[in-house]
Amino acid sequence: MSGLILENVEKHYGSACAVTDVNLHLPEGKLVCFLGPSGCGKTTLLRMIAGLETLTGGEIRLDGEDIGNTPAHLRNFGMVFQSLALFPHMTVGENIAYPLKLRGVSKADQQARVVELLELIQLQQMINRPVAKLSGGQRQRVAIARAIASHPKILLLDEPLSALDAKLRESMQVEIRQLQQRLNITTIMVTHDQREAMTMADIVVVLGEHKVQQVGTPIEIYRHPANEFVADFIGSGNIFPATALGNGKVSLPGGDALQVPICSSIVVGEKVKMLIRPEDLQLSAPQATAGNRLLGKVTFVRDIGATIETTVECSGVSFTALSTPCQGFGLSVGHPVSVTLPVEACRVLGA
Amino acid sequence: MSTLIKKRQLLPGDTGKFAGILSGFILLLAVLPILTMIVMSFSGASNLDFPPSSYSLQWYKAAWHTFVSPDASDVLSLGQAMSTSLLVSCLTMVFATIIAVPAAYALTRCEFRGKAVALQLMSLPLVFPMVVLGLALLLVFDSLPFHMTTSRLVIAHVILALPFVVKNCTAAMLSIGSEVEEAAQMLGASPLRAIVDVVVPLMKSGILAGMLLAFIVSFNEFTVTYFLYTIDVMTVPIWMYSRTVSSLDPTVFSFAVLIVLIDFVLIWALEKLVGEGGVSF
Numbered sequence: 291m292s293g294l295i296l297e298n299v300e301k302h303y304g305s306a307c308a309v310t311d312v313n314l315h316l317p318e319g320k321l322v323c324f325l326g327p328s329g330c331g332k333t334t335l336l337r338m339i340a341g342l343e344t345l346t347g348g349e350i351r352l353d354g355e356d357i358g359n360t361p362a363h364l365r366n367f368g369m370v371f372q373s374l375a376l377f378p379h380m381t382v383g384e385n386i387a388y389p390l391k392l393r394g395v396s397k398a399d400q401q402a403r404v405v406e407l408l409e410l411i412q413l414q415q416m417i418n419r420p421v422a423k424l425s426g427g428q429r430q431r432v433a434i435a436r437a438i439a440s441h442p443k444i445l446l447l448d449e450p451l452s453a454l455d456a457k458l459r460e461s462m463q464v465e466i467r468q469l470q471q472r473l474n475i476t477t478i479m480v481t482h483d484q485r486e487a488m489t490m491a492d493i494v495v496v497l498g499e500h501k502v503q504q505v506g507t508p509i510e511i512y513r514h515p516a517n518e519f520v521a522d523f524i525g526s527g528n529i530f531p532a533t534a535l536g537n538g539k540v541s542l543p544g545g546d547a548l549q550v551p552i553c554s555s556i557v558v559g560e561k562v563k564m565l566i567r568p569e570d571l572q573l574s575a576p577q578a579t580a581g582n583r584l585l586g587k588v589t590f591v592r593d594i595g596a597t598i599e600t601t602v603e604c605s606g607v608s609f610t611a612l613s614t615p616c617q618g619f620g621l622s623v624g625h626p627v628s629v630t631l632p633v634e635a636c637r638v639l640g641a
Numbered sequence: 642m643s644t645l646i647k648k649r650q651l652l653p654g655d656t657g658k659f660a661g662i663l664s665g666f667i668l669l670l671a672v673l674p675i676l677t678m679i680v681m682s683f684s685g686a687s688n689l690d691f692p693p694s695s696y697s698l699q700w701y702k703a704a705w706h707t708f709v710s711p712d713a714s715d716v717l718s719l720g721q722a723m724s725t726s727l728l729v730s731c732l733t734m735v736f737a738t739i740i741a742v743p744a745a746y747a748l749t750r751c752e753f754r755g756k757a758v759a760l761q762l763m764s765l766p767l768v769f770p771m772v773v774l775g776l777a778l779l780l781v782f783d784s785l786p787f788h789m790t791t792s793r794l795v796i797a798h799v800i801l802a803l804p805f806v807v808k809n810c811t812a813a814m815l816s817i818g819s820e821v822e823e824a825a826q827m828l829g830a831s832p833l834r835a836i837v838d839v840v841v842p843l844m845k846s847g848i849l850a851g852m853l854l855a856f857i858v859s860f861n862e863f864t865v866t867y868f869l870y871t872i873d874v875m876t877v878p879i880w881m882y883s884r885t886v887s888s889l890d891p892t893v894f895s896f897a898v899l900i901v902l903i904d905f906v907l908i909w910a911l912e913k914l915v916g917e918g919g920v921s922f
Contacts, residue, residue: 342823362826363835375824379842388838389828440829 292353293317294339294444294476299348301334308334309500312348316493321470321477323487326497327523332480333448335497339478340446341365352443368437369446372453374429376421382408382432383417389440407435410469427458434466438473445470447479451486463489484524488512496520518639521565528568529639530607534560540638542584544605549582550636563639570635571611573600576626583630588621602629675901682894689891704895719896722880726860729791729876733798733859734852737806740799741851742844745810746836750819764804774800775868782869790874797869798859805858806851813847814840846914853911857904 299312309331316322324332337343339350341362350358357365376385386407387400395403408414411431421429430450437445447466451459467490470477481487487494488508496503496511496519503523504516515521521529532540538552540562548564556562579585586604593599593615600611600621609629621627677691685695707719747753748760766774775797782793789796817840825835841848863878870879877900881893 340827342826361831362823363829363831366829367827369824369827371820371824373818373820375818375820377821377825377839379839379845388825388830392829392834436828446827 295351297349299338299350300346301338301343302346307500312502314495314505316476316478318476319474320492321479321490322493322495323491324478324480324495324497325484325487326482328482330497331500332497336446336448336478336480340367340369366440366442367444367446368442370433370437370450372449374433376429376433378422382419382421385421385432386436386439393440403439407439411435426454427462430454430462438475445475445477447477449480466490496523498523515565518563521639526568527565528609530564532562532564534558534562540564542605542607546579546584546605548631549633550638551633553638556638565637565639566631566635568610568612570632571609572630573611573613574628574630577628582633583628586627586629588623588625588627590623591621602627604629678894678897681891682898684891700891700895703892707892719880722875722877725791725874726876729794729798730856730859732795733802734855736795736799737802737855738848738852741803741806741810742848744807745814748811749814763807766801767804771864775865778865779868790871793869794866797865798862801862801865802855802858805854809847809851809854810844813844817843849914850911853907857907
């Protein structure tokens with residue numbers, strides 16, 4: 291099977307577990323994001339793929355070949371570090387030519403490749419600049435150019451944008467994504483920023499508590515989180531307890547019944563966790579409870595201009611609903627309000 | 642309220658003045674012996690009275706004479722002592738650096754048992770009484786079945802210079818993150834190649850500072866060398882001392898001025914090379 295395959299990969303430091311039981315198939319030419327909170331083992335996993343960290347168990351295979359024991363310098367993987375790790379004693383051109391020099395590429399070919407890459411990152415004039423004289427975004431681009439100079443099989447990005455300010459980061463996300471698609475290079479990126487992962491990734495691997503929690507496209511992860519951890523970590527969501535009544539019905543802590551998509555694995559009487567996204571909740575003028583329309587009371591309004599977050603207490607649950615100013619109807623704390631939970635927007639997360 | 646403002650205006654000026662007087666005094670203490678020596682080297686009298694009754698260049702002439710055509714009473718010419726000194730200092734510089742660079746790398750990058758002890762041991766020669774060290778080394782070298790002359794001076798000087806070189810190299814190492822090294826490896830450099838291509842160039846100022854310090858320490862060393870020199874192999878400080886004990890003549894002051902000049906040039910070069918990075922002595 292082509293692509294990168296991780297089988298039962300694990301890493302222990304003494305008795306402490308960094309990451310365990312990782313089984314992944316990373317297809318060729320895709321951008322995969324390892325997303326998770328800090329300390330979930332995502333960087334360790336990336337470093338194991340890079341060869342900078344040894345495995346304590348499992349196998350890593352590239353195009354069918356076990357590379358678990360291949361030293362980092364023989365893997366031909368490009369990597370952009372969190373600190374970028376450009377060589378301060380070399381110019382931009384020398385930095386980019388370094389991997390070519392190591393491979394014995396002739397001076398003329400080195401020069402040609404450097405020029406080609408500088409064109410790609412649009413820094414043609416900077417070839418003789420020392421890297422210390424570049425701006426944050428320019429350094430970022432040089433680091434990427436250096437990482438891809440020797441046509442690596444895989445590009446690894448370890449939170450490469452964390453040092454940039456928010457605005458530059460947004461534009462670099464798009465730039466890296468476009469570059470990756472143009473070069474069609476298999477890329478693995480580590481990030482703790484879910485917006486970054488949603489923007490850039492073909493496949494998101496959610497890591498948490500030292501394990502893979504879910505693998506899927508950004509929309510799958512957002513729309514169909516596999517468990518409470520993913521539902522809580524990705525986006526903001528209303529997660530609330532309920533009891534299964536059978537026939538696609540659950541009861542809320544306050545006693546109201548709710549119609550939800552039928553989930554065969556849930557038995558009657560089981561306690562479950564439910565998820566509904568704030569943007570799926572519909573607020574309307576107070577009416578009597580009927581079907582999935584519940585009557586509640588506003589407990590907090592956060593109007594941040596572009597959107598309005600309204601917190602509504604109903605049936606013993608505190609829901610947060612997101613609406614745009616034009617949908618709003620001047621709610622304030624203490625007002626009664628009706629909340630509709632569309633059936634298809636409700637997710638059963640299991641126990 | 643008004644006294645408070647008055648105090649605030651007075652305080653910084655007062656501290657500055659006090660600091661100025663104090664540092665002036667300390668500087669004077671440091672420079673006074675050198676100044677005395679320089680004044681004495683221009684003495685026109687034939688004795689060691691201070692201040693001299695008249696001034697001339699006679700001792701420089703005498704020094705030059707000794708340098709070019711040594712008289713028979715000298716066991717060894719200054720030229721020979723000078724070449725020994727330079728040889729010993731250069732070898733000390735090279736060997737101390739060869740040992741210190743890997744040591745600094747290991748001390749910063751690797752975790753091993755007894756690292757704290759190793760760090761402490763590294764600076765032991767700085768606090769160890771020189772006389773005891775000299776005596777100990779003499780005992781060791783004399784118990785060896787073979788005869789060593791210049792090489793035993795080099796070994797002793799390397800021991801004395803090592804703390805300075807290791808300290809400077811370690812300081813330089815500390816500022817180099819492990820990510821640049823890993824980056825070089827990811828780009829295809831073997832671990833050793835990564836050190837040679839990336840770590841050593843980034844350590845350059847620390848290494849150069851360490852090398853120059855090793856040279857200076859070795860060139861000026863007296864106490865330990867005094868135990869280890871032989872009649873046909875002696876360094877400049879020993880030569881000068883042997884001259885003053887046999888017949889104290891002011892010629893040595895002219896030589897001393899020369900040595901101080903060399904030291905000044907070296908220290909100036911050190912500051913230039915290292916720049917704002919700073920040297921740790």
